[in-house]
Amino acid sequence: MTSYVLGRLAAAAGVVWAASVAIFAAMQLLPGDAVDVIYAKGAGSGTVSPEQKAQLRAELGLDRPVVDRYVDWMSGVLRGDLGRSLFSGREVTEIVGARLPNTLALAAVAAVCLAPLAIALGAWAGARAGAARDRVISIGSVTLGSLPEFVTATLLIAVFAFAWPVLPAVSLVAPGTSPLLTPEVLVLPVVTLLAVMAPQTIRMVRAQMAEAMTSPYVRMARLHGIPERRIVTRHALRNALAPAMPLLAGSITWLVGGIVVVETVFNYPGVSQDLVRAIAQRDLPYVQSVTLLFAVVTATGYLAADLAVVALAPRLRTTPGWRR
Amino acid sequence: MTRSWVTRGALGVLGLLVAAAIAGPWLAPYPPTDVVGAPFAPPGPGAPLGTDYLGGDVASRLLHGGRTVIGLALAATALGLFAGAAVGVAAGLSGRADAALMRPIDVLLAVPPFLVLAVLAAGSGRGMLVVVGATALANVPGIARVVRAAVLETRTRGYVEVALARGESWLSVAGRDILPNIAATMLSDVGSRVSAAIAMVAGANFLGFGLQPPTADWALMVAENRSGLALQPWAVLAPATAIAVLTIAVNIGGDQLAARLRGAAGRRRFRPAADDVPAAAR
Amino acid sequence: MRAATSVPDRVDTRPAVAVEGLCVQTAAGRPIVTDVSFSVAAGNILAVIGESGSGKTTTALALLGYANPGTVVVAGTVIVADRVISGRPERETRRLRSTLVSYVPQDPTQALNPARRVGKQLAEILRAHGHRADAGAVIGRALAQARLPTDKRFLRRYPHQLSGGQRQRVVIAQALLLNPAVIVLDEPTTGLDALTQQEVVAHLDRLRAETNTALVYVTHDVAAAAGIADQVVVMHAGRVVEQGDAATVLRRPAAAYTRGLLAAVPDARRVPDRPAGDGAALVRVRGLTAGHRDGRRGVVAADNIDLDLPAHSCLALVGESGSGKTTIGRCLAGLHRPDAGALTLGGEPLAAEARRRTAAHRRDIQLVCQSPGESMNPRRTIGAELARVLRHHRVAARAAIPGRIGELLDSVRLPRAMADRYPAQMSGGELQRAAIARALAAEPRVLVCDEITSALDVSVQGGVLELLGDLRRERGLALLLITHDLGVVAAVADTVALLRHGRIAVHGPTRQVLHEDPHPLVRRLLAATPHLTDERS
DSSP states (O other): OHHHHHHHHHHHHHHHHHHHHHHHHHHHHSSSOHHHHHHHHSSOGGGOOHHHHHHHHHHHTTTSOHHHHHHHHHHHHHHTOOOBOTTTOOBHHHHHHHHHHHHHHHHHHHHHHHHHHHHHHHHHHHHTTTSHHHHHHHHHHHHHHHSOHHHHHHHHHIIIIIISOOSOSSOOOOTTSOGGGSTHHHHHHHHHHHHHHHHHHHHHHHHHHHHHHTSHHHHHHHHTTOOHHHIIIIIIHHHHHHHHHHHHHHHHHHHHHHHHHHHHHTTOSSSHHHHHHHHHHTOHHHHHHHHHHHHHHHHHHHHHHHHHHHHHOHHHHHSTTOOO | OHHHHHHHHHHHHHHHHHHHHHHHHHHOSSOTTOBOSSTTOOSOSSOTTOBOTTSBBHHHHHHHTHHHHHHHHHHHHHHHHHHHHHHHHHHHHOHHHHHHHHHHHHHHHHSOHHHHHHHHHHHHOOSHHHHHHHHHHHHHHHHHHHHHHHHHHHHTSHHHHHHHHTTOOHHHHIIIIIHHHHHHHHHTTHHHHHHHHHHHHHHHHHHTSSOOTTSOOHHHHHHHHGGGTTTOTHHHHHHHHHHHHHHHHHHHHHHHHHHHHHHHHHHTSOOOOTTOOOGGGO | OOOOSOOOOOSSSSEEEEEEEEEEEETTSOEEEEEEEEEEETTOEEEEEOOTTSSHHHHHHHTTTOOOTTEEEEEEEEEETTEEOTTOOHHHHHHHBTTTEEEEOSOHHHHSOTTSOHHHHHHHHHHHTTOOTTHHHHHHHHHHHTTOOOSHHHHTOOGGGSOHHHHHHHHHHHHHTTOOSEEEEESTTTTSOHHHHHHHHHHHHHHHHHHOOEEEEEESOHHHHHTTOSEEEEEETTEEEEEEEHHHHHHSOOSHHHHHHHHHSOOTTOOOOOOOOOSOEEEEEEEEEEEEEETTEEEEEEEEEEEEEETTOEEEEEOOTTSSHHHHHHHHTTSSOOSEEEEEETTEEOOSSGGGSOHHHHHHEEEEOSOHHHHSOTTSOHHHHHHHHHHHTTOSOGGGHHHHHHHHHHHTTOOGGGGGOOGGGSOHHHHHHHHHHHHHHTOOSEEEEESTTTTSOHHHHHHHHHHHHHHHHHHOOEEEEEESOHHHHHHHOSEEEEEETTEEEEEEEHHIIIIISOOHHHHHHHHHSOOSSOOOO
8 A cells, every 4th residue: 555655656756757857858959949039039139149149048058968957957946946037037936926826726626626526427427327317418518528618718708797797707816815715706717617627527437437337246236135326326436436536637637728728718817827928938947847837736636536546446455566 | 319310410510610611711702811891890791790800801711710720630630640559559569669658658648738738839939830749749648558458458369369370470460450450449539539639729729829810710710809709799709609519519420430430349249149059959 | 838847846835936937028129038937946956057148147137026228027927935026116126135035146256346345245235125233143144154254354355355266155145144035046156167166066055955045056057057956947049948857857858959958068077989199299399388477477387398299189288277278379379489398390390489480380280269259350251361361371372262261161061151251240159160260271280279169158169079070080180179178178189188387297098087097186177077977866
């Protein structure tokens, strides 16, 4: 058990490390570096001499070997120093720090609503595969789950902010306060995220549940005269959830992209607007650090799901190395 | 039957949309970049869906803007399928390739596709290729894992072993015995993959990482005209609805295709036939 | 239509189970079980014997008022201990299950919920039927009757922490909990090795004596049924072909089907006098050692094996699962690289891997694999598969291929029209014949047959074994037959090599090994193998 948890921790750390290398490599090795970006942005790029560029490279430390720069960056990250934005010159931690709590609040509310909603609907549909309620939920989730986030968000705004104005189209949060204090600004963003992410999880739980309901142990429980209700809750659901858990964690990977779009559509004061701007302007130090931050959040989500699986599937708890 | 009715509807709508996207540029009354009136003018005789933020004809831009959505998504899915299948087959057949390829694939699976897009767009600049590449890359790990598992399962089958013992080459065995038997598995979720690719490509264009104005593209149209949602809702709702209907039709149509493929594979499973009469009783 | 044989003697005045005119159909109206009637007295064992598709499991489930999804009981009554089970709403039948009649499933590993502790899975049955107060004592009694430990630690285990035998006894304990009048056992011994099978049967026999419960024993294994049943019902294609007293039905069967079934059962004790192949060895195996890698550990599957396979003879490799017999066959076919040892074919050395062998060597040794579902490519017709072999080995000119395919199908006794069939359109027996035809297409000298009949019904198996014998005579093939079934060995093999833990434990002519001078190990296996000539006293 302990070795399993430690193993998963090591795996999560490995993923984060690999992500940091990949991010750094993409930023530094793809054509065009920060200096080109700065001069391309700045006035009169045509008049810049190679000497000026070389000087700026030396100032920014870009003339040093790639491995050294990676080590510098990582040791900074580990100390809590994410570097400076190329454009505003401010500390990345400062820019992100002010808005990160808002993003985390949105993500947390969405994630907390997602799991119970998706599991309940998926299990309810899967317990009676082929019944009317199953068809309605299946077709409904295929329909909602197909839409890109910005389309769902736009349609929701058109309906609930303009046609029937009950909710704000723009998420105004006064600086220094939390969106949790003005829950109405969270409703449409959270509903958008749920509409996009829940369907995948619902379909997964539904499929696992439907399979569990046809399993030999469920048939056996029926032949033992166990009431149907208990069969669903005690026998099928538990076995259906274990395989669905990693996939539930997988939906975190979509949450990251979803939040960026949703924050953009609703002008929500999170980190995304800065991030989108930074990507467009190729503010490399900023993008590099924030994407790494996102990778850490994702890996933590996976880890949590892995540990949930261990709690649900006793096989894992008692037989080490069962997975491979 | 509700099912077949839904399927037929989805396939019909899909056919219509694809036809409109392909033929659209010839049907459109104006070139996509022409200014035909005041910005955000409501629908009128000259512009059936009104005008956009620059005064362009929404209907004409709508007819021009479907090709990119469908084309880029199809290209990304095809690229992802091809790369994923290549990785999966190689990993399934060779232990050395397995060790070398699957570790990075596992890592890639845990990385949000948006981050891949963000890193590529920041690292090499915005553009169509970046969007297609990131979307294809997002598809690779899932496909590679499914294909690898199917190859590993298929290669222990008696007919594969017998063919190898006969001295047939790996290429011949892969082509005759392995690929035909894993094709159904590989294509079973192609509908939801194309639909997800449309969503991702459109999302990237919406955020401004891919196509740039003044290109006519449904996702870009939504982004450009968002500020006029109260003034001229058609400029936003028309392209948004087009994307919505397209993704839903692709997903439902693809689901049914998958069910049919699974059914076909299921029917091919071994079952005892009635003519197994005891030999001694004959 | 009921068979007109004698109704079993009713020593007890009322039967524990009475089934009258049972008919079950699919939702589409295809009959699965038609007009089945029988009865069992308390303390008696009734064996329901049938091959796959006979409707025996459907009948067994109907005794619990259960129909598999997609099937409907359309007529008939089931009475257990004077209570009508059939035709009630699900809510009521649910209460009768476990209390009046309980069920022991075929595969206990799958029937136990992997996520719940053993104790919970027992207690829950009591709870579902309203017994709460004395649960501990009742569970203790049932576990003791099932010969399982009764301590707390055992109850806290999960199914995967138990051995296969323990899992089997847990499902038996579940069935015993509420002292039902009848226990239905669905193939309880299938998949077990001969020695374990014998234990289970002996245990069941003791149980019915202790509890006076009636047992309905559903099986495809005629010999296993013969060892334990008081009465027998033989089913075929959803109907009862014959029923009555076990001794009468199995010794003087009235129905032609039963006679055929009995004749097809291979009996390890009936070894026809066959000369051991005494010609020069066609295949010679010397010092063969081969292993698998299981994670980081290496497992030796075959350890220093010496074997000779003379031309025109049949050598059987026998052993339980994991004894290394399949690995040896795969080494011979060039699919498994041995760690040490030498193989020769007709005096010439054989390369380890198939692709390094000469084309002639690859033709000479052909392999037929175990499962009919996996031996043929589901996406290719039989004809295409045969043509592929003919082309690959350049056995026939292009124009002659269709004719050759017809001849090959003739030689395995399949109709020529089967060339256009896909595997899914064929039965298990037909598929194995097609797989043999594919092997014959290469015109080999040696055929390696790996458990090719173990997935087949006994009557179909008889036909395939007969075919192998014919081919040997007609074509002078040498056969290496890999099997776990001593009955199959007795039916076809000239010589036998018995493997145990990767080594040859016994080697010699079949008649001598099985009959004249059995090794202690063979003696034990033979004693445990159920057979028809033995009589219950």
